Amino acid sequence: MLQSSTPEGGANLTPTPPQRSEGSGARREARARALVLVVEDHPEMSRLLVDTLAHDYEVATAVNGRDGLEKARTLRPDLVLTDVMMPEMGGDELVRALRAEGELASTPILVLTAKLDQDLRVRLLREGAQDYVLKPFSVEELRVRVGNLVTMRRARDVLQQTLASQSHDVTALAEMLSERQEELAAASRAKDEFLATLSHELRTPVTGMLAWLWMLRRGHLDQAAAARAYETMEGSIRSLVRIIDDLLDVSRIIRGQLRLEVQPLSLVPVVQSAIDAVRPAADAKQIRLETVIDPEAGPVHGDPARFQQVVWNLLMNSIKFTPAGGRVWLRLARYGADVQVTVRDTGIGIAREFLPHVFERFRQADGGTTREHGGLGLGLAIVRHLVELHGGTVSAESPGREQGATFTITLPLIAARDPASNGTRPAREEERPASTPLLQGLRVLVVEDEPLTREALTALLTQAGAEVGASASAAHALEVLRTWKPAVLVADIAMPDEDGYTLLRKVRALGREEGRDVPVLALTAHARPEDRERALAAGFQAYLAKPVDPPTLLEAIAELALASARLPGHRTSTAQEDRREGTAVGNETILLVEDDLANREYSRAVLEQFGYRVLTARSGDEGLRVWTAHRDEINLVVTDLVMLPGRSGVQVCHAVHQQRADVPVITLSGYPLVAEMLEAGREGMVECLQKPIEPEDLATAVRRALDRAQASRAPEPPDGPSAKTRWAFS
Structure with a gap:
């Protein structure tokens, strides 16, 4: 069947009339739009491909290679877009079969594959495929590659007709084709180089993890070596997650879907947090990290989390390319109506011919740099895009190799005349009449390692009437708590030796008389929604x-103190605390639908550890059978999104909500690009969690969804309905 766009932007299916004896060129000439034949056995992926291409092309679909070959013989498409792994006849067999067909032998073939197997890709290209795209793919990249191949095909048809009519434009058309072929070849080489680098960056940490696991399973390690093994494996896993995050950021940049949470922003704490985050890496290489920070630099309009990412990327780039014992400088200063962040190093420098390309995606100076220093060549490209989204510019300078490099970010300051955007409260806040200090007589313990911030908080709280204790570390704060009982503890999270999370765990492990029930407020420069x-x-x-x-x-400190005073006895674990920590409240039952055994057992263990009763299923069909048997008991469904055999997670969600619309559904996905492109939130799911999933993140998402579902069933308050559940990627 053919897929074509309706005037309203939707899509309908129309049968293709039978063709008789016209040649394939005549058929293509008669078509107003090019015809793309999509050969894909996965229904959701096929739908995504059709929706992606239907705006620009007529689209026909086939469910396997044999079906695709028959439709190609009938329809004579301008391009065949085929998956590799399919039943009955795979994509590789289809390529060979098309090349053996007379009139189909020159039809362009674009192969979709989730495999990184280089031998398979080379074999497909040798057997006649023109190009390939790796899953998960960028929608925009797919459109461009399809457009290039269709353009080449139609240009070749025009060229053949021109030659037949003895046209005088043959030379120009041949040059155009040659240029396009060179561009495609260059793009293909860049893609192959990037895939080789990606393979290296993924395989290297995995190799170390496998070695440590092998030794751990055989009991060859003493306690110290085992601890080192766990630490190394955790670092390797986080390295892999960082690679995935960078790839997803680049994908969102390409699709124009990277968004900022813009607010009036003081740059000093954001820059300082980035410095604190990279200092261990600098210390490990004995690199001297020097900073000059103007406290008056700012404010600007910006996203705290994303701008911290920008500064972190630049600092880590300098540390990576600076030899041991070198120096890295950061300067934050105001220049007229702008503010500048400058990062300079004594590293290997940048060749003059490479400077214009330093912010391009997937570009690195040379293979030697790639092998010696690692990385995908994405960090600086992400920096440029994020800075431009902030309305600023970023530049790179270097005298040449072995002479260091300088990167400069320039952002516009918020205009002084804009009182709503200058990062301060309206004047009326400052004009309140003097009254009894808000925290009069209240004991507050401040735990902050940065001396200037600690001093400022102490002065602020003292002026508000509080009795303030100050600690520079978690260890000192624990000593203070044993002899001095505060009403509220205010703690930074990013601190050396022991962070705020470690401090919180140790506080809760104290005896009641030692202060285990003190309310704790996190005050941190880690400002992303996931940090909160x-x-x-x-x-x-x-x-x-x-x-x-x-x-x-x-006000936040006063509210915490007041709420604490209303909880007689300070129970160790209230229902409210249980919900915040992700634990079950009552006998709550979760249906877990996951086809992968390891992921299923992991998710089940996590949820049971947090007190939930868990029913499991290995497929969408089995999940619906379990649902039918226990639907009055089930409070929430957790399901894989698109990789389930039989029914997908979307179909499971539909079936559940047809019977009980009040049951929240959370999806798990290792394929976030498809989840975003399918707009799974519109399908009725409350949240999509991206694999790999931290135990606390899974438990928190479940608790959040259950609390929202319970709130939505409660009577509406007098001032209006409760907020609707928000779709979000985590």
């Missing part, structure tokens, strides 16, 4: 991101 979720899930009663407005901080 993690802090609250860990047990912090409140969370504020730096820079914080002083009245907001004072």
Whole structure:
């Protein structure tokens, strides 16, 4: 069948009339739009491909290679887009069969594959495929590659007709084809080089993990070596997750879907947090990290999390390319109506001919650099895009090789005349009449390793009437708690030796008389939404991101103290605390639908550890059978999104909501690009968690969904309905 766009932007299916004896060229000439034949056995992927291409092309579909070959013989498409792994006849057999057909031998073939097997790709290209795209793919990249091949095919048809009519434009057309072929060849080489680098970056940490696992399973390691093994494996896993995050960021950049949470932003704490995050890496290479920070630099309009990512990327880039014992400088300063962040190093420098390409995606100076220093060549490209989204510019300078490099970010300051955007409260806040200090007589313990911030918080709280204790480390704070009982503890999260999470765990492990029930407020420069979720899930009663407005901080401390005073006995674990930490409240039952054994057992163990009753199923069909038998008991469904055999996670969700629309559904996906492109949130799911999933993230998402479902069933308050559940990727 053919897929074509309706005037309203939708799509309908129309049968293709039988063709008689016209030649394939005549048929293509008669078509107003090019015809693409999509050969894909996975229904959701086939739908995604049709939706992607239907705006620009007529699209026909086939479910396997044999079906595709028959439709190609009938329809004479301008391009065949085929998967590799399919029943009855795979994509590789289809390529060979098409090349053996007379009139189909020159039809362009674009292969989709999830395999990184280089031998398979080379064999497909040798057997007649023109190009390939790896899953998961960028929709925009697929459109461009399809457009290039269709353009080449139609240009070749025109060329053949021109030659037949003895046209005088043959030379120009041949040059155009040659240029396009060179561009495609260059793009293919760049893609192959990037895939080789990606393979190296993925395989290297995995190799170390396998070696450590082998030794752990055989009991060859003493306690110290085992601890080292776990630490190394955790670092390797986080390295792999960082690679995946970079790839997803680049994919969102290409598709124009990277968004900022813009707000008035003071750059000093954001830059300082990035410096703190990279200092261990600098210390490990004995690199001297020097900073000059102007406290008056700012404010700007920006996203705290994304700008911290920018500064972190630049600093890590300099540290990576600076030899041991070198120096890296960071300067934050104001210049007229702008603010600049400058990162300079004594590293290997940048060749003059490479400077224009330093911010391009997938580009690195040479293979030697890739082998010696690692990386995918994505960090600086992400920096440029994020800086431009902030309305700024970024530049790179270097005198040449072995002479260091300098990167400069320039951002516009918020205009002084804009009172709504200058990062401060309206004047009326400052004009309040003097009254009894908000925290009069309240004991507050501040735990902050940065001396200037600690001093400023102490002065602020003292001025508000509080009795303030100050600690520079978690260890000192624990000593203070044994002799001095605060009403509220305010703690930074990113601290040397022991962070805020470690401090919180140790506080909760104290005896009641030693202060285990003290409410704890997280005050941190880690300002992303997931940072807030993690802090609250860990047990912090409140969370504020730096820079914080002083009245907001004072009010938050006062509210915590007041709420604590209303809880007689300070129970160790209230129902509210249980919900915040992700644990079950009552006998709550979860249906877990996951086809992969390891993921299923892992998710089940995590949920049972947090107190939930878990029913499991290995496929969508089995999941619906379990649902039918227990639907009155099930409070929530957790299901894989698109990789289930039989029914997909979307179909499971539909079936569940046809019978009980009040049951929340959370999806798990290792294929986030398809999840985003399918807009799974519109299918009725409350949240999509991206694999790999931290135990706390899974438990928190489940608790959040159950609480929202319970709230939505409660009577509406007098001032209006409760907020609707928000679709989000985690």
